[in-house]
Amino acid sequence: MAGDASGIPELDQDKYDADEQVKIICLGDSAVGKSKLMERFLIDGYRPQQLSTYALTLYKYTTTIDRKAVLVDFWDTAGQERFQSMHPSYYHKAHACIMVFDVQRKITYKNLTNWYTELREYRPEIPCVVVANKIDADMKVTQRNFNFAKKQGLPLYFVSAADGTNVVKMFKETIKMAMSYKQNTSDFMDEVMRELENFELEQNKEESLQTAEEGLKPESPESV
Numbered sequence: 001m002a003g004d005a006s007g008i009p010e011l012d013q014d015k016y017d018a019d020e021q022v023k024i025i026c027l028g029d030s031a032v033g034k035s036k037l038m039e040r041f042l043i044d045g046y047r048p049q050q051l052s053t054y055a056l057t058l059y060k061y062t063t064t065i066d067r068k069a070v071l072v073d074f075w076d077t078a079g080q081e082r083f084q085s086m087h088p089s090y091y092h093k094a095h096a097c098i099m100v101f102d103v104q105r106k107i108t109y110k111n112l113t114n115w116y117t118e119l120r121e122y123r124p125e126i127p128c129v130v131v132a133n134k135i136d137a138d139m140k141v142t143q144r145n146f147n148f149a150k151k152q153g154l155p156l157y158f159v160s161a162a163d164g165t166n167v168v169k170m171f172k173e174t175i176k177m178a179m180s181y182k183q184n185t186s187d188f189m190d191e192v193m194r195e196l197e198n199f200e201l202e203q204n205k206e207e208s209l210q211t212a213e214e215g216l217k218p219e220s221p222e223s224v
């Protein structure tokens, strides 16, 4: 189990001035290159040293889609053999998933089935992409058939965090999928959550109006 993420405060959307906020999670065995892919996308860089992610890392990224400012929270973790599975809060309210394997290690491809099963337990409907990483090590792999993605009807991207091939394309398309999921979801629980959020917003508005009105009331003669 990864570190308990439930203690993480909700990100402050206002602070980033975003119209929308989406959460994208990353899954896959240890050392498939999850963190390096984030690094490549977010800072257009890549440091080859081996550094395993400790429990959970959160990256924030802002972009504009259809003239809307979008704040993306990328969740990266060391999910892997060491922990077997993720804490449910990792999946909580995620809008898309990037599932990575290493084209050089067959076991990481086989384990996609386990990651996918767990993902669907918590998030049955969110868009998910399959990412075949490290193609720089052997370009021939792009000719091979990776049937898992096809069988599950998921998009498959051949990428390299080391040289950057397809990294931006994969992330941008995933962000778009996350946005469109958020806007058009038919997931019942998500609808309920959205209603609740709207309800809370309305309530807060009413409360602050009330406070403002009270502040405007003339002081009663007794209090003078």
Ligand SMILES: Nc1nc2c(ncn2[C@@H]2O[C@H](COP(=O)(O)OP(=O)(O)OP(=O)(O)O)[C@@H](O)[C@H]2O)c(=O)[nH]1
Binding pocket: 028, 029, 030, 031, 032, 033, 034, 035, 036, 037, 047, 048, 049, 050, 051, 052, 053, 054, 077, 078, 079, 080, 133, 134, 135, 136, 137, 159, 160, 161, 162, 163
């Ligand atoms: N050749 C090659 N090596 C890569 C690529 N991406 C990552 N690596 C190497 O693979 C190793 C693991 O990369 P990480 O990004 O730390 O893997 P991770 O999936 O985040 O691993 P955990 O944090 O343990 O879950 C590092 O030594 C990287 O340099 C790639 O595209 N090509």
Ligand SMILES: [Mg+2]
Binding pocket: 034, 035, 036, 051, 052, 053, 076, 077, 078
């Ligand atoms: Mg990592």
